[in-house]
Amino acid sequence: DNFIFNDxxxxxxxGYSQVYFLREKGKNVIIGFFAISCGYLDFRRSLKLKRIKFIPSILIGQLAxxxxxxxxxxxxxIIKKVMTICLKVGEKVGCRMVIVDAITDLRTLRFYKRLRFKYLIKDAGEKLERALxxxxxxxxxxVKMYFDLNYIRKF
Known part of the structure; x- marks a missing residue:
């Protein structure tokens, strides 16, 4: 992938992101990688919370x-590792969501949906799926998708 070698x-x-690699046990073979950074979701139109304009999030910028x-x-x-990192970050600073700009192919969308990610704009995401x-x-x-960390966070 060009991101690994070039960017x-x-x-x-x-300081834009951190990159993590998944290696095969006992070998120097990279199975996959992911890059994460700070981000936010602008939920002003759909949330009824006062004074909250943006929801602190972690962005999965790359995953392969x-x-x-x-x-x-x-x-x-990899997603489990991302969630673990996000929960640890959330112990120190506010972090409510994990967000991803998912590539618009059925395989990718089904992958994230199976892991309980939701479309930021539900109607648009479902329309996209039907078209695909x-x-x-x-x-x-x-298409922007999100996972609410409160789903797995222990209070």
Whole structure:
């Protein structure tokens, strides 16, 4: 992936994100990677909370699994690691959501939905899914999805 070789070092050095690698046990083989950074969701239109304009979040900026390791649960393992990091961050600073700009293909959308991510704009996300099922080309290359950490947070 071009991000690993061309951009990741700059993103880390400049403080834009942190990159984590998943390696095969006992080998120096990279199975996959993910990059995360701080972000926020603008939920002003749909939340009824006073004085809250933006919801503190962690953005999954990149996530990829080597083709030889796909469909073996490694993507889910990476999301579990992301959630663990987010929960730890949330102990020190506010962090309510995990957000991702998901690529608009059915496989990717189903992956995130299976892990309980939701579309930021539900109607638009569902409309996109229906279009993809009918083999229509999406008008957008990404769709914003989120996971509410309160779903797994222990109070």
């Amino acid at each position: 990741s070092k700059d993103y880390i050095r400049e 699994i080597d083709m030889n390791y796909q469909d073996k649960g490694y993507g889910s393992d 099922l009918r083999k229509h080309k999406p008008t957008e290359s990404i």
